Amino acid sequence: MSNVALKTEKMGRVYKLGGRQVQALSDVNLEIEKGDFISIMGPSGSGKTTLLNVLGCLDKPTHGKVLLDGVDITNVAERNLHKTRKHKIGFVFQTFNLMPWLNAVENVELPMEGTGKTKEETRKRAVELLNMVGLSERKEHRPQKLSAGEQQRVAIARALANNPAIVLADEVTGNLDGKTKLEIMKLLGKLNAEQETTIVIVTHDGQVASMAGRILFLSDGKLIAKEKQGTHQNK
Amino acid sequence: MAIMISIPAGITANQASTETLTQNLSNTITQTEATINQTLTQIDCTLSPSFEGFGFEPPNTGDASGFTPPDGSSGFAPGDFGGGSMPGRFGGGPFGGGGTTAMNETLYEDISSIEGVAAVASSLQASEGTEQTMEMMGRSFTRFVPDYIIKGVPLTSDLSDNYPILPTNITAGRNLQAGESGVVILSENNTAFFNAGVGDTIDILDQSFQVIGIYGSSGVEDVMTLYMNLSDAQSVTNNTGYITSITVFAASSNVVSTVASDISSLHPELTIVTGQQRLDQLETLRDTYEVQLENAYASLAQTQAVAVQEIVIAVAATSLIVLFVMLYTVRERTKEIGTLKAIGFSNLNIMSQFMLEGVILSLMAGVVGVVIGVFAAPALSGLLLPAVNAGFGGAFARAAGTVSSVSGVVTPELVLIALGGAVLLGVLGTLYPAWRASRTSPMEALRYE
Numbered sequence: 001m002s003n004v005a006l007k008t009e010k011m012g013r014v015y016k017l018g019g020r021q022v023q024a025l026s027d028v029n030l031e032i033e034k035g036d037f038i039s040i041m042g043p044s045g046s047g048k049t050t051l052l053n054v055l056g057c058l059d060k061p062t063h064g065k066v067l068l069d070g071v072d073i074t075n076v077a078e079r080n081l082h083k084t085r086k087h088k089i090g091f092v093f094q095t096f097n098l099m100p101w102l103n104a105v106e107n108v109e110l111p112m113e114g115t116g117k118t119k120e121e122t123r124k125r126a127v128e129l130l131n132m133v134g135l136s137e138r139k140e141h142r143p144q145k146l147s148a149g150e151q152q153r154v155a156i157a158r159a160l161a162n163n164p165a166i167v168l169a170d171e172v173t174g175n176l177d178g179k180t181k182l183e184i185m186k187l188l189g190k191l192n193a194e195q196e197t198t199i200v201i202v203t204h205d206g207q208v209a210s211m212a213g214r215i216l217f218l219s220d221g222k223l224i225a226k227e228k229q230g231t232h233q234n235k
Numbered sequence: 236m237a238i239m240i241s242i243p244a245g246i247t248a249n250q251a252s253t254e255t256l257t258q259n260l261s262n263t264i265t266q267t268e269a270t271i272n273q274t275l276t277q278i279d280c281t282l283s284p285s286f287e288g289f290g291f292e293p294p295n296t297g298d299a300s301g302f303t304p305p306d307g308s309s310g311f312a313p314g315d316f317g318g319g320s321m322p323g324r325f326g327g328g329p330f331g332g333g334g335t336t337a338m339n340e341t342l343y344e345d346i347s348s349i350e351g352v353a354a355v356a357s358s359l360q361a362s363e364g365t366e367q368t369m370e371m372m373g374r375s376f377t378r379f380v381p382d383y384i385i386k387g388v389p390l391t392s393d394l395s396d397n398y399p400i401l402p403t404n405i406t407a408g409r410n411l412q413a414g415e416s417g418v419v420i421l422s423e424n425n426t427a428f429f430n431a432g433v434g435d436t437i438d439i440l441d442q443s444f445q446v447i448g449i450y451g452s453s454g455v456e457d458v459m460t461l462y463m464n465l466s467d468a469q470s471v472t473n474n475t476g477y478i479t480s481i482t483v484f485a486a487s488s489n490v491v492s493t494v495a496s497d498i499s500s501l502h503p504e505l506t507i508v509t510g511q512q513r514l515d516q517l518e519t520l521r522d523t524y525e526v527q528l529e530n531a532y533a534s535l536a537q538t539q540a541v542a543v544q545e546i547v548i549a550v551a552a553t554s555l556i557v558l559f560v561m562l563y564t565v566r567e568r569t570k571e572i573g574t575l576k577a578i579g580f581s582n583l584n585i586m587s588q589f590m591l592e593g594v595i596l597s598l599m600a601g602v603v604g605v606v607i608g609v610f611a612a613p614a615l616s617g618l619l620l621p622a623v624n625a626g627f628g629g630a631f632a633r634a635a636g637t638v639s640s641v642s643g644v645v646t647p648e649l650v651l652i653a654l655g656g657a658v659l660l661g662v663l664g665t666l667y668p669a670w671r672a673s674r675t676s677p678m679e680a681l682r683y684e
């Protein structure tokens with residue numbers, strides 16, 4: 001099997017706004033290997049979120065191909081795309097997006113609904129994940145009872161629930177203070193190192209970006225540099 | 236939702252009351268008919284109001300309307316009960332009509348010697364109650380409200396054994412027997428008023444009587460008549476020697492009209508009503524009531540038509556409310572929908588999630604509606620009922636008790652229908668919002684703040 005988790009070929013995304021066309025992404029050629037930890041940087045409006053949405057099957061490119069685990073998702077019917085999202089993708093959001101009426105474990109269990117796992121298996125996995133992100137003491141808490149950092153840990157655990165091929169995180173540290181920001185990045189680094197989770201994060205923050213294995217720059221929808229970098233996070 | 240349950244409750248109440256009235260009416264007519272048929276030989280004689288005082292000098296003179304007995308405490312109520320102008324009135328029991336004007340017994344002894352007369356039963360009827368004054372439109376009216384009616388019948392073995400002078404449907408204890416004194420039989424209504432049963436002793440005008448039996452009342456009217464020996468009635472009401480009506484039993488139905496005309500020529504001051512005449516009166520009454528029933532049904536149909544319109548409006552309003560609440564909810568939770576889709580929920584998952592919430596929402600509304608309905612239904616159906624009651628006219632005013640007891644019935648079926656309706660409307664109102672939620676683009680939804 002190839003070692004490529006995700007690959008795009010001449011991928012482009014054009015938004016049509018009324019009569020106007022917005023070229024949010026153009027000619028993106030990207031290859032993400034299994035176990036990669038990549039950060040994407042770029043000015044506002046450069047297409048970072050658009051790229052993440054396309055990679056996460058929330059959006060379809062208007063040009064080119066996106067190969068996820070070798071499968072071209074542009075060929076997957078819209079009504080089947082949710083399965084791909086459920087099993088292959090893990091999303092982490094800037095504003096955490098936890099369900100406020102569910103406690104931590106239940107939030108982590110949510111993506112496992114309808115995957116054929118028993119209640120016990122689901123619970124066991126969710127508890128395992130919460131332990132892994134360091135929230136073994138906060139399992140029964142509702143999101144509003146958790147700190148921002150803790151909420152993001154729950155969100156990360158949720159993203160990992162179905163053992164996805166790739167975790168996509170858009171500005172996940174954007175709502176966190178300096179110390180918590182680094183803790184979350186350390187956690188992602190640890191998951192990447194220990195679980196070999198493939199991670200792509202989008203950030204404005206150079207310090208955050210530098211904790212990833214590789215930094216990509218986007219400008220006006222184009223990938224302008226692929227920077228191989230050795231500054232893998234220090235344990 | 237409250238309206239939804241109240242309106243059917245109102246209709247049910249309307250139907251129930253109309254049916255109750257109809258049932259009571261036909262029962263009464265049938266019973267009265269049967270009684271009259273059994274007693275076609277019976278001739279009722281009462282003193283015509285215009286001949287008042289003809290055979291009787293009231294011990295206390297000066298009272299022109301009706302009869303005031305010597306002690307002044309009891310009175311014969313003109314109008315309300317007694318109905319001297321309508322001897323064959325409903326609910327009067329088997330024995331003749333109740334006259335209201337007193338007659339001197341001795342003046343009518345000659346009737347028994349008329350040819351063709353088999354038996355003569357003189358009776359005394361007196362209403363006991365209180366005068367009530369009520370204010371209406373700035374004027375005050377005094378009305379006699381009877382508590383009970385004393386009926387004294389001649390308890391001779393010949394009469395009580397052979398002629399229908401006493402009620403027949405004894406429900407407790409036993410009937411009056413020939414020669415008995417100091418005992419009464421009560422109607423069910425009386426037992427409530429005196430708070431007494433068989434074996435108890437009651438006070439009637441300061442005199443003690445023992446209750447030996449209770450008879451079942453029939454028909455729409457509350458029967459307030461208690462029966463005792465004529466002599467007891469005369470003494471207790473201070474009317475010794477006086478009666479209020481004479482019932483003549485002809486030897487056969489062939490001679491009834493001859494006997495009636497003989498009585499009439501002997502005593503022109505008497506109002507004479509034969510069984511046949513009473514039967515004819517009944518026919519007229521039946522016709523009148525049938526017309527009234529038709530009117531009542533017509534007004535019921537009208538009420539139902541209006542109610543159906545109101546239900547349609549209520550249903551539309553409920554669906555619209557659910558629709559808007561759910562549309563709002565879906566909008567408010569756009570980001571949540573986006574998140575759920577991002578973590579792998581299908582359109583169908585999202586749709587069913589919102590359908591479930593819509594149904595739960597309307598089910599809760601339904602439960603609240605039922606609770607309100609249970610309390611509001613009587614009031615609301617009360618608003619709908621007068622239309623039906625009006626159709627029955629004043630003669631059935633007393634039957635209104637029956638109506639109020641059946642109004643606002645919230646049956647379990649009605650509750651189920653209301654809850655089922657709520658769920659259905661919930662589904663209807665949620666369909667579009669839930670569909671919209673399921674079609675939300677996750678990308679757009681996640682951008683939404």
Ligand SMILES: Nc1ncnc2c1ncn2[C@@H]1O[C@H](COP(=O)(O)OP(=O)(O)OP(=O)(O)O)[C@@H](O)[C@H]1O
Nearest residue numbers: 015016017022024043044045046047048049050051
């Ligand atoms: N749904 C949309 N419809 C039309 N235009 C869009 C849409 N989403 C994004 N765009 C446009 O595409 C371009 C790229 O937007 P995108 O959100 O990907 O940028 P970004 O790099 O994530 O910016 P930021 O750092 O502010 O989050 C922008 O010009 C934006 O206005």
Ligand SMILES: [Mg+2]
Nearest residue numbers: 048049050170
């Ligand atoms: Mg963005």
